[in-house]
Amino acid sequence: MTELAAGIRERAGIDPDIFVRETPEGEARLDLVVEGMHCAGCLRKVEGALKSLPGVEYARANLSTKRVAVRWQPTKLRADAIIRALADTGFTAVPFDPKLLGTFDENEGRFLLRSLGVAGFASANIMLISVSVWSGLVTDMDETTRSLFHWVSALIALPTVAYAGQPFFRSALKAIRGGRMNMDVPIALAVILATTMSLVQTIVNAHHVYFDASVTLLFFLLIGRYLDVQARAKACSAAENLLGLRATAATLIAPDGSHRSVPVEHLEPGMKVLVASGARIPADGEVTSGVSEIDTSLVTGESMPATVKRGDDVFAGTLNLGAPLTVTVTKRDDDSLLAEIVRLMESAEQGRARYVRIADRAARFYSPAVHLMAAATLILWFSLGAHWETALTNAIAVLIITCPCALGLAVPVVQVVATGRLIRQGVLVKAADGLERLAQVDTFVFDKTGTLTLGEPRLVNGDEIPADALALGAALASSSRHPLSLALADYARSLPAQGAAPAFTDITEVPGMGMEAQLDGRLIRLGNAGFTGAEANTAHGGSEIWLAQEGAAPVCFRFEDTPRPDAKKVIAALKERGFAIELLSGDREPAVRQLADDLGITTWHAAARPDAKIARLEELAKKGHKVAMVGDGLNDAPALRAAHVSLSPADAADASQTAADFIFQGVPLAPIVETVDVARKSRRLVFENFGLALIYNAIAVPLAVAGYVTPLIAAIAMSSSSIIVIVNSLRLNRRKKAQRDAQASAPRHATA
Secondary structure (H helix, E strand, O other): OOOHHHHHHHOOOOHHHHHHOOOOOEEEEEEEEEEEEOOOHHHHHHHHHHHHHEEEEEEEEEEEOOEEEEEEEOOOHHHHHHHHHHHHHOOOEEEOOOOOOOHHHHHHHHHHHHHHHHHHHHHHHHHHHHHHHHHOOOOOOOHHHHHHHHHHHHHHHHHHHHHHOOHHHHHHHHHHHHOOOHHHHHHHHHHHHHHHHHHHHHHOOOOOOHHHHHHHHHHHHHHHHHHHHHHHHHHHHHHHHHOOOOOOEEEEEEEOOOOOEEEEHHOOOOEEHHHHHHEEEOOOEEEEEEEEEEEEEEHHHOOOOEEEEEOEOOOOOOOOOOOOOEEEEEEHHHHHHHHHHHHHHOOOOOOOHHHHHHEEEEEEEEHHHHHHHHHHHHHHHOOOOOHHHHHHHHHHHHHHHHOHHHHOOOOEEEEEEEHHHHOOOOOEEEEOOOOHOOOOEEEEOOHHHHHEEEEEEOOOOOOOOOHHHHHHHHHHOOOOOOOHHHHHHHHOOOOOOOOOOOOOEEEEOOOOEEEEEEEEEEEEEEEEEHHHOOOOOOOOOOOEEEEEEOOOOOOOOOEEEEOOOHHHHHHHHHHHOOEEEEOOOOOOOOHHHHHHHHHOOOEEEOOHHHHHHHHHHHHHHHHOOEEEEEEHHHHHHHHHOOOOOEEOOOOHHHHHHHHEEEEEEOOHHHHHHHHHHHHHHHHHHHHHHHHHHHHHHHHHHHHHHHHOHHHHHHHHHHHHEEEHHHHHHHHOOOOOHHHHHHHHHHHOOOOO
């Protein structure tokens, strides 16, 4: 039994209902890890078995990660019925737990590596003996010596095939028991036939045996399968790193005030926990008491700590840098933001793009064709009067060489590698076909506030304002939560201390207008021009508030939104790649025009409401453009959904993140360029992989049918084609030196 199988069976007795989650639509959802999915035929069988169950609304298997997502009506079906249905089809499945992410791949990788070592050692020694036999056939080797060499080869090959062939034999046996075919069936059949025929040939002291072909076939196939597992493990490594940020235990505050340590899995909403200084927050919750600074880079991508106090929300995995906090738990461990991010990473691969479906259909018909072609070759050579040994040898060669492994790997490996690379760069891929659609884009449309800018106003005319007016305005602004008031107060705090703050009385905030207060019997107002009696000046393109006091002229505080630090560079990089750039904002025309001029964007639209944004996207689509929309606000969500593909920053509104196909972390916009480059290269690699698979079959199959390919050559050729496809896909991880240098010199921002 493989370690993967053992790991799955250890969890087989767990009640699957505890892993079922409810979707917003009221459906039940369960993620499963499935043993034995190795080809498109397996994937089709798994999905077909699940979709045939009553109440199942959605079933999607992932060939690369060996996981399945299922949604169903909970009133019509139970989770254990789903697992039984897969068992009846020949697949062992257990609920997938994010905390065990990568464990099965690690166990399977270790077993495959041991099998690979055994097969490699055996193939090297058998090949050495085979070379001696081949040399002896043209020299003076007698039959006794040749027979001895054949028996030595048999003694090495038989236990090697029995051990190293387990991954293929078990998979093929399950497929046959389930009444289906998969890629491992022709592999197992070819290895068994070649080994059995060679053993018979050894017993009758024939000239030719093919132990070398059987063992070499297993050796090369194990290389391909091991590389596939490693590619999956790399894609999951970023998610594993995230899970490493979670606390393992929490200090629970009991109703009587006592403290005790409990696992985070036991925390329930309403419980109170104590978070010590330097400890990670164990669960999503609300601060009940205490004031501290939190490292929120996991959530916001910001490197600067955030101050939290009573009533503020905090999230599992974030780090308490200051004083102890008391937190009331609001979500269970498996519903936390951290767990949701991990599930988001998984959902990026829980689907198949158009190219994958093409590969599935091709492999679906190709697998039965392999057996028909091998049988036809056997009959053909018999009908031509060939000896049974020659006919069977040629049929085995066809069986080996026509296995559609390369075709089945053409797309999944590229998807896994691409998703893993983007996750490491702070980009979460939500849509399975997002990369495919992004590679087709020719136009980028950006929102302004919160997308090209940080959405954080800053005072730009502070040097022009008298010190006493600045201090007065900042003191009154500190009593408000309005963004412009906060920006004014922050600016004043960054200046040297100016003495005691004014003692205001009767402070009142008028919604939508501003604030007023009394100071030494004088009325002080801070707000918009109409509220303060000033004359508005919007020509500068930013925002403004005015300070008015009796006996003095109103003073204007002008603010501008802070552009993201690399916005201009990213716009230039996208233009260099041939994209048309537009700015589509709901902000005022002067502000939009100024930002467009600063960033070099020639096409812009201001005061665009959500319906106007959608209308513009539809207009571009009618002209034949494929548009990528980048936005963050609630008003951008409809446009993000309407675009050909969409991207959103991690600090965007929930509705925008839900609508987006990609979510990028941190302050910089550079991940957008990285995502575009990965999408384009992924598309190119997919076509290259299809081409390699088709070229291989077009050349190899006719040669095998014609008898020009021995089982040994067929084993090397077929295994090499799969390895070439995998290695070609891994090229996606290669990055140009200039890109690495640029990234190394850029400011570091923590990413999820």
